[in-house]
Amino acid sequence: MHSESSLIAQRVLEAEFFKESRRVGVYIHCAPLREVDTTQLVSAVTKAEDKRCYIPVVQDRDSNMRLIHLDTLDDLKPAPPFNILEPPPTYADGRPREDVLEMDTPLDLLLMPGLAFDRRGRRCGRGGGYYDKFLARCQQRTQQLGWDPPLLVALAYRAQMVEAVPMCDYDRPVDIIVTADSMLSCSPRGRQVHPYG
Template sequence: MIGARVFCIPTATLERSSSSSIFFFFPKISTRPVSRVSTTVAMSTTSKSQEELDSIFKQKRVVRTTVRKSLKAMNPSLRTQQDDAIQNTVLEAPWFKSCRRLCAYISCKSLNEVDTSRILSKILQHPGTTTTAASMTNVADKKLYVPWVEDKKSNMRMLHISHMDDLIANSMNILEPALVDALGNEREDVLQADEPIDLFILPGLAFDRCGRRLGRGGGYYDTFLKRYEDRAKAKGWSNPLMVALSYSPQILEDGGIPVTPNDVMIDALVTPSGVVPITPPAIERM
């Protein structure tokens, strides 16, 4: 199961920026996972009472408020440096170069998300636009699916695009794929595709080195990833690699992110200081 692959990396070194009051967590990469009991979110299988869930949701709101303030306080030049470092790491990674079908988010500046514009542009390069045969091999022939929010009930689809021009701004000024292509054909939905996804590049508001991910509260990614998991299981497909991109202030101490049974875990983090593999599949591939 996508959400069941949870292993914990030893506690990271805590560094403090000399130019701000924000604490930055720079993970030390470990090659030896520490196993722990896990279900969808490494919690007890006992059903949570409504009172317990309400308490967890309250804790999540507190963490979201704290992390949002930290992100808002980031120095713009530091943000740019971290964007460049994270995207360079992804673009140069063998696990990215070798993937052929992937889902990735379209970064939104107003949400303070890690920039993905260079990653998407590289994926959508076409023959004749790359400078060398080697660079073309690294990024060509990738099939990309990006999010389209269907409604306000946590329903989201991932639709195939071939060009950056396939994206349009929605009512919140967030880029999404148009539902039909230039020829009027409906875009392929990844949940109807005949081949499995190799890689998910995920956003989030906060993460830890045990694979916990805190979203923005809408539940869109957790809902979608569970649907993809069900389809992959029905088709007998292998699980995709679940990789999240994170600025330094978004990385919290282990156990600092409250979780519910519906929260989906990640396999690895890409941070400004490098890749942090978490699960055995990630350690094996990264």
């Protein structure tokens, strides 16, 4: 799994869509949930002078999630119930951290985890609906402000690619899936930014 995670991270870091993105949302992986390790990616985004990093933070049990700014890896602390690392709600000086849904600029790219994916970009999450709810709010905001929605890119181990994933009405397919072997463009938007997949 570690070698696959490293290859996936390398593919993302070399992709034009990543190089061109300025505001990047990326999850902090949870090893027990068998998610692709994002340590290398989070480190790269926080260290890049031309990028800002935003990390998912669970707000409550009603599937509400925020994406807040992370300026340094040192700010990450384990949060219950899975001890996934999260930034605290405020910066060191006490100011509230920048929130993606309150920014005056759009999120360019969102790197997402999942349980399983198919070649059409359909994603099976863990049943909590956190990403579905966040993406619905994000889409509503981008439409109101006339922005492009973030490019949705899923990171997947080979074993997570399946023949077909069932979809509900509220499920959002991703634009691109990155595995250790390839980069699959799954939507018109995905094919626009990565026509070779």
